[in-house]
Amino acid sequence: MVEQESQHRLTDIFKAAGDPTRRSILTLLAQQGPLRVTDIAAHFDMSLNSVSKHIKVLEGAGLVTRRTEWREHLIELRVEELAHVDRWFRDLRSIWALRLEALDTLLTQETDT
Amino acid sequence: MVEQESQHRLTDIFKAAGDPTRRSILTLLAQQGPLRVTDIAAHFDMSLNSVSKHIKVLEGAGLVTRRTEWREHLIELRVEELAHVDRWFRDLRSIWALRLEALDTLLTQETDT
DNA sequence: CTGTCATTCACCTATTTGGTTGATTGATTG
DNA sequence: CAATCAATCAACCAAATAGGTGAATGACAG
Numbered sequence: 001m002v003e004q005e006s007q008h009r010l011t012d013i014f015k016a017a018g019d020p021t022r023r024s025i026l027t028l029l030a031q032q033g034p035l036r037v038t039d040i041a042a043h044f045d046m047s048l049n050s051v052s053k054h055i056k057v058l059e060g061a062g063l064v065t066r067r068t069e070w071r072e073h074l075i076e077l078r079v080e081e082l083a084h085v086d087r088w089f090r091d092l093r094s095i096w097a098l099r100l101e102a103l104d105t106l107l108t109q110e111t112d113t
Numbered sequence: 114m115v116e117q118e119s120q121h122r123l124t125d126i127f128k129a130a131g132d133p134t135r136r137s138i139l140t141l142l143a144q145q146g147p148l149r150v151t152d153i154a155a156h157f158d159m160s161l162n163s164v165s166k167h168i169k170v171l172e173g174a175g176l177v178t179r180r181t182e183w184r185e186h187l188i189e190l191r192v193e194e195l196a197h198v199d200r201w202f203r204d205l206r207s208i209w210a211l212r213l214e215a216l217d218t219l220l221t222q223e224t225d226t
Numbered sequence: 227c228t229g230t231c232a233t234t235c236a237c238c239t240a241t242t243t244g245g246t247t248g249a250t251t252g253a254t255t256g
Numbered sequence: 257c258a259a260t261c262a263a264t265c266a267a268c269c270a271a272a273t274a275g276g277t278g279a280a281t282g283a284c285a286g
Contacts, residue, residue: 007133007136010136011131011132011133011136014127014128014130014131015127015128015131017127017131017201018124018127018128018131019124019243019244020120020124021244023120023123023124023201026205027205027208030205030206030208030209030212031208031212032212033212033216036262036263037262037263037264038261038262038263046244046245047245047246047247048262048263049245049246049247049263049264049265050244050245050246052263052264053243053244053245053264054244056264057243070253070254070262071252071253071254071261071262071263072261072262072263073262073263077209079205079206079209082202082205082206085198085199085202086199086202088136089195089198089199092139092140092143092192092195093143093192095140095143095144096143096190096192099143099144099145099146103146128273132273132274134274149232149233150232150233150234151231151232151233159274159275159276160275160276160277161232161233162233162234162235162275162276162277163274163275163276165233165234166234166273166274166275167274169234170273183232183283183284184231184232184233184282184283184284185231185232185233186232186233186234227286228285228286229284229285229286230283230284230285230286231282231283231284231285232281232282232283232284233280233281233282234279234280234281234282235278235279235280235281236277236278236279236280237276237277237278237279238275238276238277239274239275239276240273240274240275240276241272241273241274241275242271242272242273242274243270243271243272243273244269244270244271244272245268245269245270245271246267246268246269246270247266247267247268248265248266248267249264249265249266249267250263250264250265250266251262251263251264251265252261252262252263252264253260253261253262254259254260254261254262255258255259255260255261256257256258256259256260
């Protein structure tokens with residue numbers, strides 16, 4: 001159950017990061033701090049509308065939050081959320097390492113006998 | 114140019130990792146080591162054909178390689194390639210950290226004067 | 227040579243995605 | 257109030273994606 005939820009989150013994050021425009025937006029936010037939708041859109045050769053959609057995808061993945069102050073929406077990067085990816089990566093690596101280790105001890109035993 | 118190429122690669126990797134079935138395949142390979150297409154397919158409630166396609170996507174992203182021995186195709190995980198993802202997120206984080214640091218020193222100077 | 231196994235290829239379908247334009251909401255300014 | 261600005265919503269389109277079935281390829285076993 002919890003596993004399912006975590007998997008779903010991870011899928012959203014990877015999908016969001018799978019688009020070059022969206023990765024550029026994330027980089028831009030990391031460099032410049034919170035920005036308005038219009039300011040972000042100014043960096044791309046694309047309609048404001050499309051950029052707005054991209055931002056919503058990032059928001060859905062939790063990679064970004066929106067602080068609606070006045071009539072402007074301030075978009076902000078959420079670095080913490082990246083920890084999900086870190087964890088997945090680390091888990092996969094440890095599974096891999098465990099297998100190699102087991103294989104190694106098996107081979108050692110073989111040469112011992 | 115080189116930047117473009119790297120971006121394209123990254124997009125492929127993220128897209129490949131953005132599917133739960135494909136992530137499961139990666140985990141499976143990490144646990145069990147190289148496997149045949151049929152063996153992999155046995156773990157999923159899905160046609161062999163679909164699994165074959167998923168594997169080709171992973172292969173295209175470089176996350177997996179194929180060793181065609183006899184009539185069987187041995188599919189093997191390439192953990193090194195996965196590090197691209199990790200590195201990108203790490204870079205993003207460091208850009209973020211640099212900005213905060215700069216902001217901090219700026220504020221400190223202000224209170225000093 | 228025939229049959230079988232492992233895998234891919236070719237084709238079909240439904241859904242998702244990335245982009246567009248035009249209308250709409252809501253707040254600000256003159 | 258009228259005009260403008262920030263952003264979203266709605267409808268639409270083309271291309272890509274995830275899945276399925278059935279035929280084709282290529283190597284091995286009898």
